[in-house]
Every structure is written in C-alpha cells, then in structure tokens.
Amino acid sequence: MDNENIPTDQLLEPPNTFMFSVRECVSAFQLNQFSIGLKNPQERALFLADERAAMTAYRLSDVQMEMIEQRDWTGLIAGGGHVLAIVKIAYSLGILHHEVGAHMCGMSYQEMKAQLPCESDLLPQDIDSRGQQ
Template sequence: MPTVSDVASYLAELDDIPGTRVFTAARAREGYHLNQFAMSLMTPENRARFKADERAYLDAWPISEAQKQAVLDRDYNRLIDLGGNIYFLAKVIACDGLSFLQGVSTMTGMSVDDYQAMMLAGGRSPDGARSLKDMN
C-alpha cells in the first residue's frame, strides 16, 4: 500500500510536465464552485443573466476573486490552474458563441487554423523537454 509520501511524490511529478495541467483531486476541490458556475450556463436563463452582467453573476457564486477575474479575462489556462475542468469551462466558451476549437486554441497562443492543423496531424510533438527540470 502506498504511503502518504509516495502519493505526494507522485502528485508532485504531475506538476513537472511542461505545458500540462493535470486535473487532480486538489484542483477538483479548489474548483468545485467554479465548475458549478460553468455548468449553470447550460440553461438559457442563466446564460442571459451571465451575459447581462458577468460580474454580478459571478459574485453570486462562492468562488475566489482570482477565479472571477480569470473568467472575466477568459483566461482558460489560469482557470484550469485554479481548479477549472476544461469540459465544464467549455460552457463559458460556448456562452461566448465560440466553438470548442476556437476556445482551446486561445490556450496555446496559436491561431485556430494552426491549432487545428496541429491536432489533425496528431497533436504536439513528444520531442523536447519532458520535465520542467530539463528546461532550466
């Protein structure tokens, strides 16, 4: 049976993958209300309320100021760092009238066309730094 130290060491390794944010139990706990907010956008009434006054709608949720600001900025990488799950955050993307492809391409710094071409070609190359330690 793994020890607490073994589990902590394993989870620390997940944060060592360059450019990757693993949705861990800790992120799930931190983002619970953020993800509930995103899921609330499944109804037309809530989408209309959100679009009418985004800040007021966010203030009704028990989420951190950093999470609220990341939503307002549509900073999806930051939202994932703060516990957001991309499948729930897709509701925010859709609320803006964007496709999932358009929304996630903003997370890469690539154009939609370049991102789509990369993904159709099999995704990012596995070559390069495999650890943040290798990048220093």
C-alpha cells in the same frame, strides 16, 4: 511525433496536460459549479446580461472573476477548472471548444487548425513509466 509543435513530453503534467482529480474538485468547486450552471439557459442569460452579478452569486474569487473577464481559459483550467466545465463559459459567449484548445496551445484557432492533424505514433509498449522512449 510527426508534428514538431506537439510536445513530446509524455508525463501528463502542466502545461502540456491538466489532469482533474478530486483535489481540484474541492479547490475549485465554486468555479466549476458556476461553469456547469451555464448549461441552463436562464443562467446563460443572467451571465450575458451582467457577468459580475452572475459570478458573484457563485462566490467566485477576484482572481477567478478576472480570468473569466479576460477569457483566460488556460489560467482557469490551470487553476482547477475542469475543461468540460470551462468550455460552457466559452459556449455561452459563442466561443468554440477548439478556440479554448488553441489558447492552451498558445496560438490562434486558425493557426491550430492549420496544424491538424496532430499525431503521435507511439504504442504503450514503446515508453516506460516515466513516459520516456
């Protein structure tokens, strides 16, 4: 790795990587459907007018609603939110995908941007199935 701030861990496990499978789809179904619904301008307007009402309509849990109110993007994704769904909440609020990414990296967007490009130079044949070099 060229950049010491990029985790060298290649295991594809939290908090470095959040995989999304049918299991998360089932466990966080309402959260993701709520988020995806925000691509619709009417649902965006409803959410911006009254966040609680919009979230309650989708039967989100108290924990999920609190994380959305706190803009805890990492918590939402760790809790089964699909990143492509969760960013639609951010877009509705005028927040960029990159800012959601910076939150997962534990830094501000400006700090993250200053570190780009982030780069690995490993080829598939350089690691074993455990992700070790």
